[in-house]
Amino acid sequence: MNIASLCQRAAVAIDANAPLNEAAHRMFDEHVGALLVVTGENPPQVVGVVTDRDIVIDALARSSAAGADLRIGHLAKSPPVAVRGTADVHEAASAMEQAGVRRLLVVDEDGGVVGVLSIDDLFAAVAEELRLLAGALRKGLAHEHQDRQTPLPPQGQRPVYPYFGTAATH
Template sequence: MNIKSLCRREVVGISANAGLREAAALMCEQHVGSLVVVTNDTPSKVVGIVTDRDLALDGLGHDQPQPDQPVGELVRGRPLAVPSSAGLREAAEAMESAGVRRLLVVDDDGGVVGIVSADDLLVAMAEDLAKLAQALRRNISRETSERGVFTGASRPRVTYPFFGTVASQ
């Protein structure tokens, strides 16, 4: 599975000059937990990602919150992106090495096609593990129905004593 099939494509952007209050209102209106912060250039350039957590901790968590502070001031470092052809492991490794929870997903030309979160990756990985567990259960069921249950003579059972003693048969 590649990231393009997993990422959310409803990327919501906001100008780096917009205030924190405007960013919070946009998140509420669009029902998203992050915004892609962009410049006012034409074409606009991605500055980074700002999250609801950034707003709460860095924007409003101070003694003197400034609701009109530019949202671009909360962006830390370069925006991190993975190609849309990246796999789950590659995206997880990128998140781990950068210490982030969200990545931009870009096409071959560098255009943003989506955003993927750690939650998205976790859900996809859990679904894959659930499918594997189901395959194992079906295999056991199939083998039991095809081969039947062993009813031959029982062998002596090996027992394991408590720690510090020698095993006996």
């Protein structure tokens, strides 16, 4: 499974000179938790990533006077961390761990951004893989039970472990 197939959201960009409130509105309107901070060049160059958490913790924690003139480019985490779309889950998780980030840019062979991968996307992919493995295990046990025609355990009195707070009855 390649990482590009796991990207749940398109990459949404904002100019580095945009004010904080514009970035917050953009996140709200686009239903995203991160924005690519880009230059005004053509094509735009990604210079960083800013998250909703960055805005709340970094910008709002500053005094309102300093925050009023703050541009989104001042908060951007640079350089952004990226992986190729052909990377696997392990490579993406390793990149996140190494950089200490929760989101990665996913790029094609030419460096074009094809999406943003969040740690939630990775959790969902790993959870699905585990669900499939658990299903395979259950089916294997069911087939084994059916093939061997294992008798069901006899009904009646069960053994009791007396050290667990109950005493065996006779």
